[in-house]
Amino acid sequence: MSMNIFRLAGDMSHVFSIIVLLLRLRVVKNAAGKNLTDVALLIFQKLDFEILPRFITSR
Amino acid sequence: MKSSTGISVRTHELYLLVFVTRYLDLFTTFYSFYNSFMKVLYIFTTSLVIYTIKVKEPIASTYDKAQDSFLHWKFGVAPCFIVALITYLFQAGFSINIMDLLWTFSIYLESIAILPQLIVLQRYREVENLTGNYVFFMGAYRFLYILNWIYRSYNEPYYQHHFVVYFCGVLQTLLYVDFFYYYIKSKARGGKFTLPTSR
Numbered sequence: 001m002s003m004n005i006f007r008l009a010g011d012m013s014h015v016f017s018i019i020v021l022l023l024r025l026r027v028v029k030n031a032a033g034k035n036l037t038d039v040a041l042l043i044f045q046k047l048d049f050e051i052l053p054r055f056i057t058s059r
Numbered sequence: 060m061k062s063s064t065g066i067s068v069r070t071h072e073l074y075l076l077v078f079v080t081r082y083l084d085l086f087t088t089f090y091s092f093y094n095s096f097m098k099v100l101y102i103f104t105t106s107l108v109i110y111t112i113k114v115k116e117p118i119a120s121t122y123d124k125a126q127d128s129f130l131h132w133k134f135g136v137a138p139c140f141i142v143a144l145i146t147y148l149f150q151a152g153f154s155i156n157i158m159d160l161l162w163t164f165s166i167y168l169e170s171i172a173i174l175p176q177l178i179v180l181q182r183y184r185e186v187e188n189l190t191g192n193y194v195f196f197m198g199a200y201r202f203l204y205i206l207n208w209i210y211r212s213y214n215e216p217y218y219q220h221h222f223v224v225y226f227c228g229v230l231q232t233l234l235y236v237d238f239f240y241y242y243i244k245s246k247a248r249g250g251k252f253t254l255p256t257s258r
Contacts, residue, residue: 003093004210010203011097017196018104024189025063025111025118056093 003056016044062121065183065190068112069131069175075105076136077172081165083158126182129175139167146223163223170227173197173234180238186252195242198235201228 023043082098089095112122129135143164151159176194180186205228211218238254245252 002211002215004207004214006203006207006210010200010207013196013203014200015097015100015104017193017200018101018108020189020196021066021108021193022104022111024187024193025066025108026061055096 008056012044012048015047019043019047061117063112063118064121064123065179065187066112066122067127067129067176067179068109068122069127069129070172071105071108071112073131073135073168073172073175075102075109077165077169078102078105080161080168083161087158126179127175129178131175135171135174136168139171140164143167166221166224166227169201170231171234173231177234177238181254181256184253184256186254188252191242191245191252194235194238198232198239202232202235204228205232 078098078101082102085095085098111118113119143160143166147160147163148155173194180190180194205225208225208228212220241254242252
């Protein structure tokens with residue numbers, strides 16, 4: 001099984017979609033200004049640039 | 060306010076069935092940590108979505124069962140299973156591998172899994188920002204997979220074409236075309252994201 005940018009982008013898109021949905025269901029809009037999309041983006045960035053690079057093996 | 064208005068749980072029930080039937084190879088084959096991790100992640104997060112909408116308060120009481128009306132077992136699961144069984148038997152003959160059959164079924168089922176959610180969006184007409192985004196990324200994922208298959212077919216030496224997968228991937232993406240059109244239009248325009256109703 002090989003990895004390429006399209007596969008990775010597709011998987012990330014899928015995961016991001018579910019994260020956005022879960023946020024939409026569980027999180028209350030923060031009156032202090034940060035809206036839900038910003039929170040979602042922050043979490044996505046952390047996942048994509050800090051956590052996942054440690055785990056992905058390329059063949 | 061935590062609520063589930065505009066969200067279809069039936070779509071996610073279909074997705075859970077897709078992943079559970081597709082990832083049975085979690086028990087038989089190890090490809091890579093990434094591969095196993097993603098499979099478990101999809102199953103876990105989809106279950107979490109279903110649990111959140113159906114069980115967890117305060118969201119569960121806001122779930123609008125009347126709007127989420129697509130009879131997904133009768134018109135989704137059953138036809139897909141029959142089509143999968145027919146096409147699988149056609150190409151497999153008498154050597155039936157249950158895991159392969161279920162995998163084929165999962166491919167067909169995924170192509171229509173978003174239908175209940177699209178139907179709910181049509182009923183509400185006005186689509187919330189995050190709901191629209193989540194549906195957009197769901198659609199984008201399979202489209203990106205089509206590009207992935209094209210890339211692999213040119214670059215991978217022993218790449219096997221799966222025409223059922225291509226057909227279903229294209230069908231799945233086509234279901235989103237209508238949605239994509241209004242989504243992009245509303246992003247370009249700004250303001251509220253509304254879908255035209257057919258009534």
